[in-house]
Amino acid sequence: MILYLVGLNREVFGSSVLSQSGIARGLLRAKALVCFTALIAACSTISQYDQTAYLQAVNTKVDALALMDKAVEPYSNHRNDVAAFQIELEKTYEYERGRPLNRDTIMQWDILRDPTRDL
Numbered sequence: 001m002i003l004y005l006v007g008l009n010r011e012v013f014g015s016s017v018l019s020q021s022g023i024a025r026g027l028l029r030a031k032a033l034v035c036f037t038a039l040i041a042a043c044s045t046i047s048q049y050d051q052t053a054y055l056q057a058v059n060t061k062v063d064a065l066a067l068m069d070k071a072v073e074p075y076s077n078h079r080n081d082v083a084a085f086q087i088e089l090e091k092t093y094e095y096e097r098g099r100p101l102n103r104d105t106i107m108q109w110d111i112l113r114d115p116t117r118d119l
Contacts, residue, residue, distance in 0.1 A: 047102040056092040063088060089113060 067085050070078050093109045096102055111117055 047099050047105065050099060053096060053099065053105075056095060060089060060092050 063085055067078070067081055070081065075082070089112065093106075093113060096105050096109055099105075
């Protein structure tokens with residue numbers, strides 16, 4: 001691989017010789033590879049991993065499941081629990097909205113927050 005990038009080539013007679021055009025082509029390839037890698041790294045289309053967002057999502061899931069376990073009883077018995085959960089859901093949503101490149105995650109939270117959905 002390094003030989004390819006530097007541009008080493010062997011002449012027909014078998015001796016190793018660095019040619020000026022081989023070195024120039026190798027350096028050009030190396031520069032192109034570095035530029036391409038930097039371009040790909042700079043063009044991120046999704047948000048980076050965030051420990052706080054992960055913890056909030058996990059906590060929201062656990063709280064939602066615990067609240068759903070109470071669904072066998074009348075709603076009026078747990079009205080305050082539901083209100084507290086909705087506040088926590090809104091806090092998590094607002095945190096996610098503040099993160100850059102997070103459109104897909106926000107769309108998922110929109111589904112969870114929508115009272116007309118069957119969730």
